[in-house]
Amino acid sequence: MKFKCILNGWAPNVKAQAEELNSFMNSFLGNGANPASTILFYANHEDRHSLPGLVPTECAEFVRIDRCQPETILEALQRIEDKEDTSLYLFPAGFAGAELAVRWAFRQKGSSLVQVEQVAPREGCLIAKKKAYADHVLAAFRLTRQPFCISPANGSVDRLPIAARDNLQIIEHDLTGLREDAFARDSQRIPAEQAKDLGAGKFLVVGGRGLGSKEHVKQLKDVAAAMGAEFGISRPVALNAWGPMQWLIGVSGTIARPDVCIAAGVSGAAAFYAGIEKSKIIIAINSDPQARIIKAADVAIIDDYKTVMDELLKILKPIKPAI
Amino acid sequence: MKILVCFKAAPNVEMLLEEDWVINNELQVDTSFVRNDLGSYEESALEMALKLSDASDDLGIPLELNALTVDGSGATPILKTLSALRFATVVRIQPRNNLLFQPTAVASIISQYIRQHALQDVVLLGRQSDIGENAKTPLLAAEMLGWPCITRATRIEPADKKHLIVTHQVDDGYAREKVRMPCVISVGDAPCTYLRKPTLRDRLDYGKKDIEVLTMEDFQLPAETEMLTGLEILHHERAGVVIEGKSPAEKAKVLYEEHLKPVLSGKEVKR
Numbered sequence: 081m082k083f084k085c086i087l088n089g090w091a092p093n094v095k096a097q098a099e100e101l102n103s104f105m106n107s108f109l110g111n112g113a114n115p116a117s118t119i120l121f122y123a124n125h126e127d128r129h130s131l132p133g134l135v136p137t138e139c140a141e142f143v144r145i146d147r148c149q150p151e152t153i154l155e156a157l158q159r160i161e162d163k164e165d166t167s168l169y170l171f172p173a174g175f176a177g178a179e180l181a182v183r184w185a186f187r188q189k190g191s192s193l194v195q196v197e198q199v200a201p202r203e204g205c206l207i208a209k210k211k212a213y214a215d216h217v218l219a220a221f222r223l224t225r226q227p228f229c230i231s232p233a234n235g236s237v238d239r240l241p242i243a244a245r246d247n248l249q250i251i252e253h254d255l256t257g258l259r260e261d262a263f264a265r266d267s268q269r270i271p272a273e274q275a276k277d278l279g280a281g282k283f284l285v286v287g288g289r290g291l292g293s294k295e296h297v298k299q300l301k302d303v304a305a306a307m308g309a310e311f312g313i314s315r316p317v318a319l320n321a322w323g324p325m326q327w328l329i330g331v332s333g334t335i336a337r338p339d340v341c342i343a344a345g346v347s348g349a350a351a352f353y354a355g356i357e358k359s360k361i362i363i364a365i366n367s368d369p370q371a372r373i374i375k376a377a378d379v380a381i382i383d384d385y386k387t388v389m390d391e392l393l394k395i396l397k398p399i400k401p402a403i
Numbered sequence: 404m405k406i407l408v409c410f411k412a413a414p415n416v417e418m419l420l421e422e423d424w425v426i427n428n429e430l431q432v433d434t435s436f437v438r439n440d441l442g443s444y445e446e447s448a449l450e451m452a453l454k455l456s457d458a459s460d461d462l463g464i465p466l467e468l469n470a471l472t473v474d475g476s477g478a479t480p481i482l483k484t485l486s487a488l489r490f491a492t493v494v495r496i497q498p499r500n501n502l503l504f505q506p507t508a509v510a511s512i513i514s515q516y517i518r519q520h521a522l523q524d525v526v527l528l529g530r531q532s533d534i535g536e537n538a539k540t541p542l543l544a545a546e547m548l549g550w551p552c553i554t555r556a557t558r559i560e561p562a563d564k565k566h567l568i569v570t571h572q573v574d575d576g577y578a579r580e581k582v583r584m585p586c587v588i589s590v591g592d593a594p595c596t597y598l599r600k601p602t603l604r605d606r607l608d609y610g611k612k613d614i615e616v617l618t619m620e621d622f623q624l625p626a627e628t629e630m631l632t633g634l635e636i637l638h639h640e641r642a643g644v645v646i647e648g649k650s651p652a653e654k655a656k657v658l659y660e661e662h663l664k665p666v667l668s669g670k671e672v673k674r
Contacts, residue, residue, distance in 0.1 A: 091574040151551055174574045179554050182542040191628035194538050211637070212504070213432055214416050214533045216424060219504070220633040263551040263583045270570070270577040319443065321594035325572070332592055340666050349417050351533075353639050361666060362641060363658065372417075375643040379662050381654045382645060391655035399667070 081201045082115045083168035089122030090148040097172035102136035103240035104232050108199045136242050139249045146256040150179050156255045171231040178231040185229035192229040197236045215350035235335025281310035284338040286329050289316040290345025297322040303389050307396045314352045330355035344385040348373025404466045407523040408452045410445035413534040426634045444529025447596035459561040467491045487601035487610035494615045503535045504631045508624045510543035515622050524584040541589035555591030
């Protein structure tokens with residue numbers, strides 16, 4: 081099954097996206113068993129030298145375009161993908177990846193699935209699995225029409241570093257000047273508040289709806305910092321604007337893999353739990369003994385989160401955990 | 404400016420107990436006994452449309468709000484609420500069968516409705532439903548209409564009669580862009596967009612308006628190319644050891660001594 085990886089060189093996390101696709105390929109498509117290549121979009125000449133280090137396959141096409149809108153990337157793909165001999169396109173898990181997978185499949189009269197956890201090629205079709213029912217269920221789909229366009233779920237695989245290649249075969253395209261009449265104009269970028277890589281922290285404290293206010297969220301963040309822990313929030317907290325969206329833990333935010341995760345005032349909805357389930361140890365602190373998070377944790381304390389965290393800080397602060 | 408918000412109410416599955424998670428012969432989980440709620444993205448889409456209407460009024464830009472759902476009669480209470488919130492038309496299309504995992508069919512119905520029944524300038528949808536989690540309907544609707552699509556919108560403001568200013572999430576933060584209509588906008592994680600409640604007066608004056616119901620006889624359905632073949636319940640249980648103690652201080656001490664200390668001292672943790 082011939083397949084291609086599509087990467088967006090603009091994305092600040094393009095290296096992480098490339099490593100995730102590398103891991104996804106190795107896990108489900110066999111390392112080198114299927115002919116594969118990468119199409120990598122980029123904008124600036126000065127970025128060109130770093131592109132080979134992002135390619136997880138033996139062959140690559142580097143495509144220079146001047147706008148990072150999905151509309152432009154789709155049009156560029158249409159220009160360079162004219163042979164119709166690719167069976168599977170792998171798009172990254174980021175925002176643009178899922179959008180491009182669906183729209184490219186439609187234009188190519190293929191089939192698509194996004195937020196995919198696993199794939200398995202079969203004769204004439206592709207079996208792909210993804211979560212459904214608010215992440216309580218794993219659903220299997222059979223994709224029947226090629227090309228199959230897939231975007232993995234955020235955090236579905238660990239990152240796999242890309243090996244350096246001396247014999248990388250590269251084709252260059254310059255498609256700057258496409259889509260002069262773009263539908264979106266006067267674009268202003270508003271960078272997100274610089275957040276640490278929550279997914280990489282070893283000690284994580286997460287606050288949920290039970291915190292009750294923006295002020296309590298700030299207080300718990302300060303306690304987490306004094307303990308030497310990273311801090312995240314659940315979706316209800318973010319939607320109430322008690323904390324910024326880039327602190328979000330869960331399927332639409334960060335999938336964390338800490339050694340220790342303390343979930344304070346969190347109910348434990350499955351979509352949130354997906355963001356902490358890779359923790360080695362989960363500790364729930366909640367005043368409600370019926371909260372779903374209690375059974376989903378390794379250890380639980382049924383009590384007021386604030387008092388328990390203050391007491392825990394008295395023990396941890398002098399120790400200054402090294403993790 | 405005509406704005407169509409497409410939404411679907413879905414069962415609140417967080418209310419299900421562990422033993423309720425059973426897959427039936429039709430490859431579904433029985434959720435018929437659970438209350439239907441608006442999904443969070445759909446609720447945001449409806450409230451963002453109302454905020455856009457308020458701001459357009461202030462600028463003297465005429466705006467008409469419309470709502471569409473492809474759903475059974477269980478959606479009627481929400482449609483009546485939208486009437487009371489002064490949506491000009493509220494339409495329900497009765498599907499023949501469950502379209503939970505058929506986003507191509509839903510997008511096709513939406514695009515046919517717009518083309519054949521009520522042309523719009525903007526279609527606003529939640530980026531995905533909480534149950535189906537397909538995350539495809541807005542994108543497919545845009546492709547079928549041949550319109551551009553802005554994804555993960557968090558704020559929509561009026562610019563003039565032909566343009567909107569849309570703030571949306573991108574990989575490195577947010578982008579704020581002036582967008583030409585017609586277009587499809589899919590709504591992302593937008594803070595402070597809980598759907599407002601209509602006043603009692605508006606419920607009495609507008610909430611009793613008839614809901615337009617269409618049947619599938621008016622629509623052609625495309626073949627799905629992604630077929631659901633199986634469902635498997637995911638279990639999230641761990642040991643769930645509850646620490647007992649006379650006070651929060653005692654519980655915190657047990658937590659540290661018995662569970663945290665081995666990890667903090669660098670000993671391997673086994674689950």
